[in-house]
Amino acid sequence: xxRQNYKNHRKFYPPHHFIYLPLLILLEVFxxxxxxxxxxxxxxxxxxxxxxxxILYLAIMTRQHYALGLQNRLVRxxxxxxxxxxxxxxxxxxxxxxSFGQLAALRFAYDEEFKxxxxxxxxxxxxxxxxxxxxxxxxxxxxxx
Numbered sequence: 484x485x486r487q488n489y490k491n492h493r494k495f496y497p498p499h500h501f502i503y504l505p506l507l508i509l510l511e512v513f514x515x516x517x518x519x520x521x522x523x524x525x526x527x528x529x530x531x532x533x534x535x536x537x538i539l540y541l542a543i544m545t546r547q548h549y550a551l552g553l554q555n556r557l558v559r560x561x562x563x564x565x566x567x568x569x570x571x572x573x574x575x576x577x578x579x580x581x582s583f584g585q586l587a588a589l590r591f592a593y594d595e596e597f598k599x600x601x602x603x604x605x606x607x608x609x610x611x612x613x614x615x616x617x618x619x620x621x622x623x624x625x626x627x628x
Contacts, residue, residue: 486621486623487621487623487624487625488621489615489616489618489621492591492615492621492623492624492627494627499542499546503542504539504542504543507535507538507539507542508539510535511532511535511536511539514528514531514532514535515528515532517531518532554627555583555587558583558586558587558590559578559583559586561590562574562578562586562589562590563578565590565597566578569594569597569598577601577605580605581604581605582610582611583611584610584611584612585604585609585610585611585614586611587611588600588611588612588614588615589601589604589614590622590624591614591615591618591621591622591623591624592614592618592620592622593620593622596617596618596619596620600614600617600618603617
C-alpha cells in the first residue's frame, strides 16, 4: 500500500463514488435532456428527474451523515485519549478551544509534532489544512470511512 500523506489521504468507496453516483447523475442529465426534447412526455420526464434527484440527494446525504457523524465522534475520542496519554491530563478545556477541523488534522501528526502543532493551533489559531500541510512525518490513518 502506498505511504499515506497530505496528497493521498482522502478515501473513496468505488461502488458508491464511481458507479452508483455517476449512474444517478447520468440518469438525471438524461431526464433533464428529455424534458426539453420530448414535449409529448414532458411531465413524465419532469417527475422522473425529480425522483432521480431525490434518490441522488438521499444517497449522498444519508451515507455522509451516518459515516461522518460516527467518524467525527471517534476522532474526538481519539484526541481525548491521545491528549491524556501525552500530557496525563483531561483534554476538555483544550478541546473546547479547537475546531473539529483542527482536531481531525492533528491525528495525522506523530507525538512530537502533535505537541508543536497543538500549541500552534491553540495560540496561532492555524486551520486544519495548515496543520496537515505542516506535518513533516505523516501518521497514516488507513481506517477512515
